[in-house]
Structure formats: C-alpha cells, structure tokens
Amino acid sequence: MNSPQNVAGSPTPVSRLLASVAKCTVVCVLLLQTIGCGRQPETTDGLQAISVQLNWYPEVEHGGVYQSVVDGTYRSLDLQVAIEPGGRATPIAPELEMGRSQFAITNADDVVLFRAQGADVVAVAAAVQNHPRCILVRADSGVMEWSDLAGMTLQRQAGRAFLDFLEQRGHLNDVRQVPYHGSITGMLTDPKVAVQAYSVAEPLIAQQQGLEVMTLMVSDLGWNPYSSVLVTTGDMIRDQPEVVRAMVKGTVDGWRQYLQSPDEANAAILQANQHGMTAEALQFGAEQMRPLAMPNGDLDEVGQMTSERWTELVQQMSELGLVDLEKVQPSDCFTTAFLQL
Known part of the structure; x- marks a missing residue:
C-alpha cells in the first residue's frame, strides 16, 4: 500500500514519521551488526564457525593455526576455523571489538597497547616464548x-x-x-x-x-614480549568460554605438532602467501622457531604465560611512556584459565 499523501503530493506528517522510523530501524540494525551483533560465532553443520585474524601475511609465525586447520584438529573440537590474512596495517583490535573475527594472532606488547587504547583484548595462549x-x-x-x-x-x-x-x-x-x-x-x-x-x-x-x-x-x-599470541575479547571469554577453551586447545596442539613436523602446514601457508614466500624460507623459519617456542626443548612450554613476564612487560612500557599503569593492569592483559589442557 502506498503511503498516504496530501493533495499536493507531499508526504503527510504520519507518512514522514513512518519513513523516519523505518530509516532509523535500518540504521540501528546496521550499527548493531557493526558493533555488536557479529560477536557470536555462527554454527555451521554442527561446527562452531570461528574467524582468526592474522597480524601479518601468512608465515611461520602462524604455523600452529594452519596446522590445526589442515590436519583437522580444530574440526575434532567442533570448530570450523577460517583464517584471515593480515598485512602492513591490520586493525587487530577493531576486528575483534566489532566482532568480524573472534580470535587473532598478535604480539604481547600490542595487547598492552590495545588495552591502553580501551580495547578489551585478552591473551589466552602464547606460542612463542622468546621473541624473534x-x-x-x-x-x-x-x-x-x-x-x-x-x-x-x-x-x-x-x-x-x-x-x-x-x-x-x-x-x-x-x-x-x-x-x-x-x-x-x-x-x-x-x-x-x-x-x-x-x-x-x-x-x-x-x-x-x-x-x-x-x-x-x-x-x-631484556625486551622479550611473547609473540604469536592467541587473543580474543573479554566478551568471548565471558559469553563463550567453551569456544575459547576449544580454540586454545586446538591452537596449542597445532603448534606442538607444527614444531615437530611443519611440512603439511607450510604447504598451506605457501599457498596462502602471495608475497614472495618460498618453501625453503618456510622450512628455515620452522627450524628457527623451535628454540624460540621451546627454550628448554619441552613441548609443554608452548602456549604458557606467566604473571611475571606480563608484569615486566607492562612496567617496561610504562617506563617508556607508552602506557599508564593506572589504566593497564598486567592481570587484565592475559588469562591462563584455558591452558589447563
């Protein structure tokens, strides 16, 4: 039915009101999709659909994530994981805050900066203990x-x-x-x-x-923030703890497998990286990554984080004038609750 109009053909006050309501409704829906509604992962074929945003082009620093995709580890945990490649200026925090990705890979010092900027980003596992x-x-x-x-x-x-x-x-x-x-x-x-x-x-x-x-x-x-850190949001931790637990387990298991046998994941990384990456470079990188992820040669080190390391990092960044200790607490930057695998 057409909207009622006056004799001059102009919309009546009622029709203008209805049009305004409709317009506001569309705008509100779009805003909700942008800032909140995208937070909850969808379910596909019985699997929880998850997006992981990388902080750079696919390389060995993301080996554990690719490993768990290609060998089916994530699927065995009822997760369907899509990997989103990054680049030179990947907006990690906005991607998480707006719900376009539920998880991301970044560095520990970036987590501290994100929190200083007001983003509720939390580290849930650190694959690499010594920064490259x-x-x-x-x-x-x-x-x-x-x-x-x-x-x-x-x-x-x-x-x-x-x-x-x-x-x-x-x-x-x-x-x-x-x-x-x-x-x-x-x-x-x-x-x-x-x-x-x-x-x-x-x-x-x-x-x-x-x-x-x-x-x-x-x-x-002495500057040694964790790297290849799996992060998510406080909302995901509070609202979807079992999804977070499954993602942490799948990612840590993937890293442990990758550090022992990287060929399968490296093939997937090579296919995904169109920026001059070579198989030889990936093989070299995986070899160099082992002592960084396992300083003591123990696979159980992979993924672990300590309060001492985070406290030292936040203190260093405060001394550099990068963060305010009143606004960023080390205990808010990470949790080990999901590392009890």
Whole structure:
C-alpha cells in the first residue's frame, strides 16, 4: 500500500514519521551488526564457525593455526576455523571489538597497547616464548655488538615499541633511522645499512642474496614480549568460554605438532602467501622457531604465560611512556584459565 499523501503530493506528517522510523530501524540494525551483533560465532553443520585474524601475511609465525586447520584438529573440537590474512596495517583490535573475527594472532606488547587504547583484548595462549625480533647487519659491517651500531643507517618501521626500548637504552645513539619497506635490498649495496628483522625469516633471504649476516637479538637486552599470541575479547571469554577453551586447545596442539613436523602446514601457508614466500624460507623459519617456542626443548612450554613476564612487560612500557599503569593492569592483559589442557 502506498503511503498516504496530501493533495499536493507531499508526504503527510504520519507518512514522514513512518519513513523516519523505518530509516532509523535500518540504521540501528546496521550499527548493531557493526558493533555488536557479529560477536557470536555462527554454527555451521554442527561446527562452531570461528574467524582468526592474522597480524601479518601468512608465515611461520602462524604455523600452529594452519596446522590445526589442515590436519583437522580444530574440526575434532567442533570448530570450523577460517583464517584471515593480515598485512602492513591490520586493525587487530577493531576486528575483534566489532566482532568480524573472534580470535587473532598478535604480539604481547600490542595487547598492552590495545588495552591502553580501551580495547578489551585478552591473551589466552602464547606460542612463542622468546621473541624473534632482531636487527640484521652484514658480516662485513663492522658491527659485532649493540654499541657498534653508531654510524649505521637503520631501516625500521616507526612506532614500534622495541624501538623506544632501544632508544631508551642508548643503543640507537648516532644511528640514522629511515623507513623500512619490507625488504633487505638496501643492505645489498651498502654495508652500513641495518634492517629490522625476524630471525626466522630475513637471515635466509639475505643468504640467498649472497650476503653473510649476523643478528642482534633484541630479547638479549631484556625486551622479550611473547609473540604469536592467541587473543580474543573479554566478551568471548565471558559469553563463550567453551569456544575459547576449544580454540586454545586446538591452537596449542597445532603448534606442538607444527614444531615437530611443519611440512603439511607450510604447504598451506605457501599457498596462502602471495608475497614472495618460498618453501625453503618456510622450512628455515620452522627450524628457527623451535628454540624460540621451546627454550628448554619441552613441548609443554608452548602456549604458557606467566604473571611475571606480563608484569615486566607492562612496567617496561610504562617506563617508556607508552602506557599508564593506572589504566593497564598486567592481570587484565592475559588469562591462563584455558591452558589447563
């Protein structure tokens, strides 16, 4: 039925009211879908549909998640897991807060920053105990230790917390900092160029380019946030604890299997990564990942977190002026409640 109109053809007050109500209803529905209604995972064929947002392009840092997808571990726990690749500026916290993904992979220092910004993001498992962050230098650069970096040019991604840590400790004094564009190309022609890197990836890339390199591990200086951390929201923990428990178990089991036999998952990662990844690089990365995930050679270390490590990290970030201790409590950043596997 057409809306009633006056003799001039203009909508009556009643019709304008009805149109306004209809418009508001549509807007409200869209808002709810955006900020809240997407939080609850759907059920498909008896399986709980879950989305996991990666913090970077698919690489070995996500090996455990791919492992549990390809070998059916998640499905055995009644989960249907979809992996969402990340990139250079993946909005992890918004993806979780708006419910487009129920879980994500990130680093522990990012969790602290998310919470400082008001996002209720919580770590539920940490796959990698020692962070792979390093500074990569050529063997012929003359750099043997951190104090030798003076006079070098460092290609880095501005705004990363580890840079604040290095600057606070004086390790970047007299170091020229320039943007990092995701490549070690600058090192090929200039021995005085260093790049930020992960020890599980860039050293092999450099070797393939004919460069002899060495790594300065940032963790050796005391900056060592957990990495490859599985996170979710406080809402998921409160409203869907059994889903969280299943996801934690599946992810930790996947990592333990991946660290022993990564070939199947690496094949899936290679298929998903269209940014120059190679099978050789993934094999190298998986080998380098083992001592980082299992510093004592024990598979039971995988996934574990301690209050001491989180407290130290939050304190360090407070000293760097990155967070306010009155707003971010270490105990709010993580929970081990789902690690009793």
